[in-house]
Amino acid sequence: MKTLDDLDLKGKRVFMRVDFNVPLDKERRVRDDLRIRAVLPSVHKVLDSGGRLVLASHLGRPKGKVADEFSLKPAAGRLSELLGKPVVLVPDCVGPEVEKRVSLLKEGEALLLENLRFHAEEEKNDPDFSRRLAELADIYVNEAFAASHRAHASVQGITRFVPVCAAGYQLQQEIEYFKKVMVNPQRPLAIIVGGAKVSTKLGLLENLIPKVDYLIIGGAMANTFLKAGGKEVGKSLVESDYIETAQRLTDLANKRGVKVLLPVDAVVSEVAEGGADVQKVSIDRVPGEAQIFDIGPQSVQVFESVLKECKTIVWNGPMGVFETAPFGKGTFALAEFLGSIGALTVIGGGDSAAAVRQAGAEDKVSYISTGGGAFLELLEGKDLPGVSALEECGKRQR
Ligand code: 3PG
Ligand code: MG
Secondary structure: OHHHHHHHOOEEEEEEOOOOOOOOOOOOOOOOHHHHHHOHHHHHHHHHHHOOOEEEEOOOOOOOOOOOOHHOOOHHHHHHHHHHHOOHHHOOOOOOHHHHHHHOOOOEEEEEEHHHOOOOOOHHHHHHHHHHOOOOOEEEEEOHHHHHHHHOOOHHHHHHHHOOEEHHHHHHHHHHHHHHHOOOOOOOOEEEEEOOOOOHHHHHHHHOOOOOOOEOOOOOOOHHHHHHHHOOOOOOOOHHHHHHHHHHHHHHHHOOOOOEHHHHHHEEOOOOOOOOOOOOEEHHHHHOOOOEEEEEEHHHHHHHHHHHOOEEEEEEEEOOOOOHHHOOOOHHHHHHHHHHHOOOOEOOOOOHHHHHOOOOOOOOEEEEEEHHHHHHHHHHHOOOOHHHHHHHHHHOOO
16 A cells, blocks of 8 residues: 555645544534544645645535535635635536536645535446546545545545555555554453444454453443343343343353453433433442433442453443543543553544543543444455555555
């Protein structure tokens, strides 16, 4: 795979696929700019080298139709602020107007194309659309790690039609950290998994159980494991169809000598609302009418006592309904703890990443991945189409 450092960028039209699929607030302002800040080193590199930068991204799922609510305008605004100079948003991503604007770009200037998914051909990985995007590029750069699990035109198809492909710095870094934690990690290695459902983490668990020393499970998905172990969890969310699966995964872990840790206490209530009647109970005493919305303080202690012995820790998925005030304590405690220890700590998935930032531990953990689905697919042991496409393109260039 070529990188930005291998190329002469001066005067070249650099088509950089980024992932500015960022959360917006009600006023359509960028609520979390991690994914925009993450690509700044690559953007600066191109601009400082005299490249002519064409940025392209998707936002949301507009399903092939133009819709103002999915415009990249807020992202263009935030990028302009961060760069300290205006980045113009071009109203489309292909067509004569776009071609003209790109041809008028001066060295060291950047523009942002409008949402790629306003064209249904993007998600269909349409060859003709891929070719039209490629016509805007002397060099193609994938700097969209978080979208690299999608075999879409701007991520995969385009690489067949451009003269040169390269990986952006952020994409490179994501892959480096992934390798540090998964290929020859320093041991003990722990994975902390949370979130609502076992079903969405099944591939991850199956792939990682044979690789880790500790598996720590929190969030509502722990309920299904607790149930499999014979515990009563009241009215908590349980995936009944996955109780056997949870048992099978526990058996697999036991057979492999992996220590599985589940919550030993919980924060329960009848509703997940701030101001609700909240109780801390031992996991053997969850009231029949109650639901578990967070791990309790003893669970935090038990988890920490194991984690402090670990040299490598990967975390994906919150420990509870952390968005709602009384139920965030477990998740935030864990985030703070991970920021306070010397281990290599890698966090991925939008929720856990947001929790780490809210806990003020962003600069204290080793790395926060920009990926949600893409990070998950790496942990599932899958190849990412966007990364494979760069490798293929690299082979053709040799
Ligand atoms: C993400 O946020 O996971 C990426 O931007 C991909 O978006 P998608 O799930 O809509 O393809
Ligand atoms: Mg997604």
